[in-house]
Amino acid sequence: MSPVWRVPWWGVASSAAAPVLMVAGWTIAARLQGSYDPVADTVSALAAPGAVDRWVMTATFVVVGACYFVTGLALRSARMPGRLVLMAAAVAGVLVAANPEHPGIRFPLPHMICGGAGIIATVAWPAVAWRRGPSTPWGLRPAVSAAAAVVLLFLAVWFAVELAAGGGQVGLAERVFGVAQGLWPLAVVVSCCYAARTGARLAPGQPDPGAPGLRASSP
Numbered sequence: 001m002s003p004v005w006r007v008p009w010w011g012v013a014s015s016a017a018a019p020v021l022m023v024a025g026w027t028i029a030a031r032l033q034g035s036y037d038p039v040a041d042t043v044s045a046l047a048a049p050g051a052v053d054r055w056v057m058t059a060t061f062v063v064v065g066a067c068y069f070v071t072g073l074a075l076r077s078a079r080m081p082g083r084l085v086l087m088a089a090a091v092a093g094v095l096v097a098a099n100p101e102h103p104g105i106r107f108p109l110p111h112m113i114c115g116g117a118g119i120i121a122t123v124a125w126p127a128v129a130w131r132r133g134p135s136t137p138w139g140l141r142p143a144v145s146a147a148a149a150v151v152l153l154f155l156a157v158w159f160a161v162e163l164a165a166g167g168g169q170v171g172l173a174e175r176v177f178g179v180a181q182g183l184w185p186l187a188v189v190v191s192c193c194y195a196a197r198t199g200a201r202l203a204p205g206q207p208d209p210g211a212p213g214l215r216a217s218s219p
Helices: 009-032 055-074 080-097 110-128 143-164 170-198
Strands: none
Touching: 009 055, 009 170, 055 080, 055 170, 080 110, 110 143, 110 170, 143 170
16 A cells, blocks of 8 residues: 555544534434424534533534544645644534534524634635645545535535525535535545555656655756
């Protein structure tokens, strides 16, 4: 296995666990409620004071945030700014759990600030994690990274519009965005593992200008 793009096993595990735990957490927490509409109600409502067994969703936010942080540490193939932004998104997710929304307050500022910071970081990290080079994993190529950022931005705007307008699909928009934000780090990790197994298609002795730690020479 090529050491250039290799991802440690614990990074693979954390990236795979994050979307699974998120979906499982909000599904279990929703079923514990007496009255809850997953299409119209936000995920944050499951962790709000007064929710039944609110610790389930609170713990989900914390554990999933930890998974994102570990993935950022393990994803050495990505550029450092991208890794740092992904880890910042993880910290914001934990702060969302520490600052829950409260019933009766339409705009809970601490919760919204932490959530907004997490959304911005989630949208931005693919755009600053890309690398160049003939052997670069597809998940870190500039065009693919840009497309991922655009899709995440579109979903984030959909959620923001539904939230601001009090639309009836705010819960659905939040869940679609949540799944997408969880699957993209996993997709990048999978692409790196594939590139590590297949090896760089370079002539013997030729350095890869896109490899981590190497700088392409100027023409």
